[in-house]
Amino acid sequence: MNGNQRVLIIGFVWPEPNSSAAGGRMIQLIAFFKEMGFEVTFASPAMDSDFMVDLESLGVIKKSIALNCSSFDVFVKELNPGIVLFDRFMMEEQFGWRVAENCPDALRMLDTEDLHSLRLARQKAFKEKRPFSTDDLLVEDVAKREIASILRSDISLMIAEYEMELLKTVFKIDAALLYYLPLFLDPIEESSTQNLPSFKERENFIFIGNFLHEPNWNAVQYLKETIWPLIRKQLPDAILHIYGAYPSQKVFQLHKPAEGFLIMGRAKDAQEVVRKARIVLAPLRFGAGIKGKLLEAMQCGTPSITTTIGSESMCSDLPWNGKISDDAETFAVKSVLLYQDENLWLKSQENGFKIIEKCFLKSLYKDHFMLHILNVQTNLKQHRLHNFMGTLLQHHTLTSTKYMSRWIEEKNK
Structure with a gap:
């Protein structure tokens, strides 16, 4: 050669x-x-x-x-x-x-x-x-x-x-x-979108991201201290699963089952846990590049709530796969709304599929x-x-x- x-x-x-x-x-x-x-x-x-x-x-x-x-x-x-x-x-x-x-x-x-x-x-x-x-x-x-x-x-x-x-x-x-x-993907077959769990079959919120990455650790702290208490006020039985590689002792210290805030550690199969969740939460306050977790959410048909930085360079001029907010109160309100409104959830899911098709297909x-x-x-x-x-x-x-x-x-x- x-x-x-x-x-x-x-x-x-x-x-x-x-x-x-x-x-x-x-x-x-x-x-x-x-x-x-x-x-x-x-x-x-x-x-x-x-x-x-x-x-x-x-x-x-x-x-x-x-x-x-x-x-x-x-x-x-x-x-x-x-x-x-x-x-x-x-x-x-x-x-x-x-x-x-x-x-x-x-x-x-x-x-x-x-x-x-x-x-x-x-x-x-x-x-x-x-x-x-x-x-x-x-x-x-x-x-x-x-x-x-x-x-x-x-x-x-x-x-x-x-x-x-x-x-x-x-x-x-x-x-x-x-x-x-950018990160690129194979097209999502119609048959596989039809096999995704439905709105009613899904439950709970999820956050996923490598804990060695400072923006992820900061987002988890922000969720724990500010956003999650606001969501729980409106949804007292809500549960948030926090997944990520390389969790340290300080991460596990945030594990509070009584508050519905569960540190799960590394996911054996990230796509599987994201597919089962109803909403991905990603309140990123700093960072750069394309967010793999949000692209993965779109692939799994799971709407997400994120910040302006989270959605940056990810959807061209298309509507987001969920909601975008930089304010904690609004972030929580939109999270609850998207969690409860099936029509809005389905529209958001469809937005995610369209973003992949227009911006992230390997063939492009x-x-x-x-x-x-x-x-x-x-x-x-x-x-x-x-x-x-x-x-x-x-x-x-x-x-x-x-x-x-x-x-x-x-x-x-």
Whole structure:
């Protein structure tokens, strides 16, 4: 097989599709490359985890790599991939210069997942009790690293249109370096929508999300302290199931059966528990990217109540799969209304199916994405020539990071 048909993915962690939307996204990208006839190698410096996917069963070569070690240079030169995909900017920082030095003709692609700097700047503004401004991004240290990584890459995959706009307007990134590729899904067959539990067969509210992700933990606290008591005032017997991977002791301390607030921990099958619930609650007060939990709710025919940030970049100009509110009182009122009104619930469910059909079907993106990759590969010299800031950063990073890394390597000996 020639190098052009080899893809090397360098992962921040081994993919855990049942733990987070990021894990699911990575499995989608692997499946896409496999479908297009590429040989896929997934490499990571992370430790193995109990919940990681079995890569070999997906026909993917698994390789453990070390940080600050020239053994990677030998490995990547031998593999000689045509495409290297960095899973988040931290991996591009660590290994991008080594790839550029050893495989200069490989297309370097960055999967941003979501803009970390946007999430962190919003979190900071929230904690300081003030509105977020795009100027906050300009002073966010992570933004300096993240933007540098985007500039050094040939293509950066973006999952949210709002984030693409921010990059173009706030950071003046050339649109030629960005490619919109949201989470994508297979079409929902009519037969499977007919097999979904009905309004009357479903009960309870649900929240689901990885607890290592700060916006999720904050949303659970907000539910416990503010929103859930307001819902229970109107629905005294209501029950809320809180599911999520990696719950800590502080999460389990919120478990209060007498208040109908139940911490369930990791879900064995996330789709199954979401399908059985009547409503998904997601009062996210900061964050970025597409929310996997809300897309999953749409797939399961489960309406959701979320915030403006929760629904951001998710439904184009279509009505939401439920209700949107940034005010706790209104959030609670709308939650109760949607829980009790079958007609409104069915309309919301239908909205979710329409959003998937218009915004998230794999068929909308697959062929165009492949053509874009081939086009950039074919014109790679020209593409890089027009990205002067990227080559400038590549030059300086290569020099500074290279010697820092070599120094660490020597020190480790």
